[in-house]
């Protein structure tokens with residue numbers, strides 16, 4: 001990998017925010033469309049002519065892999081993949097075993113994480129059109145789904161920027177044309193693309209990789225860029241949003257990364273050596289970043305959050321005992337790994353079964369960055385203990401083609417879901433059918449308890465409907481008059 005370290009990475013200039021003499025440490029008002037969000041700094045003293053960034057706030061790294069499944073790491077139970085650096089992070093940090101993405105596919109999930117908003121609030125409900133699959137095969141008309149966030153849409157990166165953080169994006173962006181419109185000072189490889197358009201081996205066709213030498217691999221270049229961002233932050237604390245292109249399709253990895261997995265026995269549906277090589281490459285870059293931070297002389301502590309934007313893609317990987325995969329509201333589509341490392345409250349070696357959500361990351365990272373609680377965000381600061389139960393919601397009024405669960409002709413039909421405590425409710429918008437699962441007893445969502453628990457089912461259905469009303473979620477407006485016939489069911 002040394003060959004790529006000398007690559008001339010073109011990283012956008014830090015100069016725009018090299019100095020923020022006018023930064024006001026009190027009551028920074030940050031406008032967000034349709035809401036009043038205000039940020040107050042709490043960690044730093046008022047500037048008195050001294051450089052304003054002499055505080056001890058941590059560097060914040062959010063490392064999010066793409067389509068990285070819930071069991072795609074040793075610390076999540078895989079015996080096929082090899083993730084020593086992630087496993088060390090998990091051992092030294094807090095693992096949330098019931099963590100959820102806001103959506104079962106890329107762009108809506110990412111838009112929610114960045115804005116702290118439910119998908120109906122920012123309007124990106126799926127990737128591309130909600131009416132996917134062949135014409136004439138969809139039973140319902142569908143509400144509109146936005147492709148991108150508008151430039152200037154509030155993200156918590158903007159708030160961290162206002163609080164004096166150097167803000168850097170590395171990797172896949174996918175929610176607009178340019179991270180620069182959403183609070184990032186610098187960008188490596190991010191844009192509208194949902195996967196590397198030219199593949200993982202150079203040339204990549206992504207901004208910042210133009211001079212990457214032949215034979216270099218994108219995940220390694222991301223690691224180089226991340227380390228460069230660290231150096232570029234100077235005296236300021238850094239927020240690094242490292243949304244790696246790995247491990248999204250195309251499934252490609254360097255020969256040396258694949259070799260250790262060739263011939264390794266399959267384990268619980270995990271058997272793809274190239275995919276294992278992609279995970280190994282990402283794991284190695286995490287290790288490099290931690291080593292670089294330790295060697296950098298930076299006095300700041302480092303907080304790392306490690307997660308994925310949605311479930312893994314079958315049949316490339318398996319989330320067993322969870323069922324379903326990327327694109328579904330079944331657990332395998334939305335439950336993701338989540339580790340918090342380096343925060344005072346993230347007790348080393350601890351594991352939590354509390355249901356948590358990517359909407360929690362904006363308030364959590366803002367608090368670590370010195371912001372007062374932000375009104376208008378529904379997520380919870382994970383630093384605080386929360387006794388009171390809450391519901392988590394998903395809204396996916398969309399069709400997704402592809403390999404469905406249990407032979408279904410669709411990967412996903414229009415529907416919604418709710419998690420509250422141990423319970424998970426699914427609502428199918430085509431039939432109105434409700435299904436209820438006890439995720440503690442039945443993590444694979446195989447035994448429908450709706451008929452056994454009618455009162456609970458009705459209560460959760462009402463809860464989901466009230467949430468839709470509150471956030472302006474649109475239901476399918478009616479039957480599709482162009483419907484002819486469903487696609488043929490696939491055998492499993």
Ligand SMILES: [Ca+2]
Pocket residue numbers: 066067105106248309310
């Ligand atoms: Ca994804």
